[in-house]
Amino acid sequence: MWTWFYKLASPPYVFGVAASFRPWLFGAAALAIGYGLIAGLGFAPPDYQQGDAFRIIYVHVPAAIMSVTVYTVMAAASAVALIWRIKVGHAVAAASAPIGASLTLLALVTGSLWGKPMWGTYWAWDPRLTSELILLFLYVGVMSLRSAFEDPAQGDRAAALLAVVGVVNVPIVHFSVVWWNSLHQGATIVTLEGPKMPGSMLWPLLSMWLGFMLFYGAVLCIRVQGEVLNRERQSAWVREAIKS
Amino acid sequence: MTVSAWQAFWLIVQREMRLSFRRPEQLLQPLVFFLIVTTLFPLGLSLQLSLLRDIAPGVLWVAALLSALLSLDFLFKSDADDGTLEQLALSGHGLTLIVAAKTLAHWLVTGLALVVVSPIVGTALGIPIEAFATMLLSLALGTLTLSWLGAIGAGLTIGLRRGNVLLSLIVLPLATPLLIFGAAATERAVSGTSVAGALYFLAALCVFTCTLAPFAAAAALRITME
Amino acid sequence: MSSFWSMGGYARYVWPCFGITGVVLLWNLWAARRSLNAARLKVARALAMAASEAQ
Numbered sequence: 136m137w138t139w140f141y142k143l144a145s146p147p148y149v150f151g152v153a154a155s156f157r158p159w160l161f162g163a164a165a166l167a168i169g170y171g172l173i174a175g176l177g178f179a180p181p182d183y184q185q186g187d188a189f190r191i192i193y194v195h196v197p198a199a200i201m202s203v204t205v206y207t208v209m210a211a212a213s214a215v216a217l218i219w220r221i222k223v224g225h226a227v228a229a230a231s232a233p234i235g236a237s238l239t240l241l242a243l244v245t246g247s248l249w250g251k252p253m254w255g256t257y258w259a260w261d262p263r264l265t266s267e268l269i270l271l272f273l274y275v276g277v278m279s280l281r282s283a284f285e286d287p288a289q290g291d292r293a294a295a296l297l298a299v300v301g302v303v304n305v306p307i308v309h310f311s312v313v314w315w316n317s318l319h320q321g322a323t324i325v326t327l328e329g330p331k332m333p334g335s336m337l338w339p340l341l342s343m344w345l346g347f348m349l350f351y352g353a354v355l356c357i358r359v360q361g362e363v364l365n366r367e368r369q370s371a372w373v374r375e376a377i378k379s
Numbered sequence: 380m381t382v383s384a385w386q387a388f389w390l391i392v393q394r395e396m397r398l399s400f401r402r403p404e405q406l407l408q409p410l411v412f413f414l415i416v417t418t419l420f421p422l423g424l425s426l427q428l429s430l431l432r433d434i435a436p437g438v439l440w441v442a443a444l445l446s447a448l449l450s451l452d453f454l455f456k457s458d459a460d461d462g463t464l465e466q467l468a469l470s471g472h473g474l475t476l477i478v479a480a481k482t483l484a485h486w487l488v489t490g491l492a493l494v495v496v497s498p499i500v501g502t503a504l505g506i507p508i509e510a511f512a513t514m515l516l517s518l519a520l521g522t523l524t525l526s527w528l529g530a531i532g533a534g535l536t537i538g539l540r541r542g543n544v545l546l547s548l549i550v551l552p553l554a555t556p557l558l559i560f561g562a563a564a565t566e567r568a569v570s571g572t573s574v575a576g577a578l579y580f581l582a583a584l585c586v587f588t589c590t591l592a593p594f595a596a597a598a599a600l601r602i603t604m605e
Numbered sequence: 606m607s608s609f610w611s612m613g614g615y616a617r618y619v620w621p622c623f624g625i626t627g628v629v630l631l632w633n634l635w636a637a638r639r640s641l642n643a644a645r646l647k648v649a650r651a652l653a654m655a656a657s658e659a660q
Contacts (some may be wrong), residue, residue: 172623177609187613194626217598234633241629245622252618265555272552279548283539292602293535297549300531300595307556350630357637361644368648377645377652 144221146363147372153356153363160353167346175339182336191249193339197347199242202270203305205235205351209277210302213295222366225291228298229281230358234351236274243267254318262311263319270308273301287366387472388480395484398457406488409450413493416442417500428505435504436565439514440521440558442500443493447522448547450489451529454481455600459537465604474597482530482593490522506569513568517578520585521561527592528553534599557584 142148175193182189209231216224246264247257258264277294284290312321323331330337367373382390399406420438421431458464458481467477497518498511506514532550536542564577612619 176623181613186615188615188618190612190619191622194622198626198629233636237629237633241626244625248618248622252615265559269552269555272548276545276549276552279545280535283536283541283545289602289605293599296531296595296599296602297535301553304552350633354633354637357634357641361637361641364641364644364648368651373648374652377648 144219144223146223146226146367146370147376149223149226150360150363150372150376153360157353157356160349160356164346164349164353167342167349169346171339171343171346174335175343179336179339185253188249188252189336191245193343195242195245195249196340197343198238198245199267200344201347201351202235202239202242202267203308204348205231205238206270206274206298207302207305209235210298210305213298217292217295217299222291223363225295226359226362226366227355228277228295229291230355230362232274232278232281232294234354234358236271236278238347238351239267239271239274243271259318261318262315263308263317266304266308266311269304273297273304277301382472384472384476387470388476391467391477391480392484392487395481396488399484399488405450405453406492409446409489410492410496412449413442413446413496414500416445417504421504432505432507432569435501435506436514436562436569438504439497439500439506439518439565440562443497443518443522444525444551444554444558446493447490447525447529448550450485451526451533451546451550452543454485454530454533455537456533459604464600468600468604474600475593478530478534478596478600479593482526482596485530486523486526490526491519493522494518506565509571510565510568513574513578514565517561517564517581520578520581521557524557524581524585524588525550525554527588527596528557530596531592531599534596535603537600537603557581560584 143152171193176190179190181187209228212224212227212231214224215221216228243264246267250259251257277298280297281290281294284293311317312319324337324340332340364373364376417438420434424431424434426434455464458467468474470477494515497514501511501514529546529550532546532553535549536546539545560577560580564574564581567574567577610616
């Protein structure tokens, strides 16, 4: 039953899986994002408090959720690589880092642009914004550490350890709006009473979230292919793989 | 003759402290740095003492953070350079214990020194005497936590070119909760409101870090020492 | 239709957000493909060198 899991430890298998999943993930992402944009920009009614400015939610929230999700994936892959010495884990972690960093930056920028009409300021040192900024620094730290070592395998392991240590920040980002009285809005989708948003506003958001998730998967496939090739340069299967 | 783990721990602590005192510049430099940085702010801002009081907790803590980063340099470096670290690792007492002992000794000669000097700096920045107890306690907890966090960063960056910059890049994001709560505790003490919450949180951070960091730092050393 | 473009007066916040999002997503796509091509090239070069050395 677990053979699919064991197969994932094999670099050539992962390379092949990534290559074949790519187009499907991109297609599905395009559909989900397409629907989300059209429904969110064109058909969702304007918010009674924020007017049309609320539509920024359709890019800000998915980016923010993904910034944290990608870090968690990176940390999990790093842990797998460190504990069980499965090199594919390092490939996934290295591939995820730049994607996650760019999404964190996107979340910060779109959040800032949303903050100006909503709170009157482009920035505030409130817990969620601060912890999201720290997340960006952690991504940069992991990427810098990896590239600082001459031996790439050593760099992988050092960066993996840092990624795992930094995962402490992830619950802080998520729960910051619960633990502190913060400027940033609290939970509106996943609450005990169900989502606090009407359907016409919620569905495009969920679709954008799904689309971003699928997009991450697709881009991850491309990057993982490259990362696996780099780490398995000496192996025989690589000769066949680069011809494709 | 074999030595128990506890004895080994204290032997290493003593060794570290003895070595540190033989090279006093290593201890004095971060301390002097701390004093200089904290004086830069009043000079640069030329505020009255009563206004300086508002920014004093933050200034104190940022200076402590930067000075701690500076001192982390010699936590593992000299031992790594001459091979002692490898010998210690092979000694059979476990790298975690060795790292814990070295870090504790490091804090005793750097962080604790900062805490002792802080009343002078606090007065220079206008922090009232009533706030000193909180300031001392929060700095003690904070610098201890910083030494532990720094041990992880130092372990990951030994022997790298521009390792210092990377060390800061790694340690500072992890240290920001510390900075926020430490400065908040001192600030609350200055303004007279309840400090209990912030201090409890600082203590929790300290305990959390002290228990987990030695393992992470030892793992880091194992990675970089190969 | 013009109310769509003006976004109820918030156009200068809303449209840059979507624009930057597009840029970031496209960058991800472009950078990923570039890294994969670079990896392929490196491997091809390494294999070619190994082959020529073996002769």
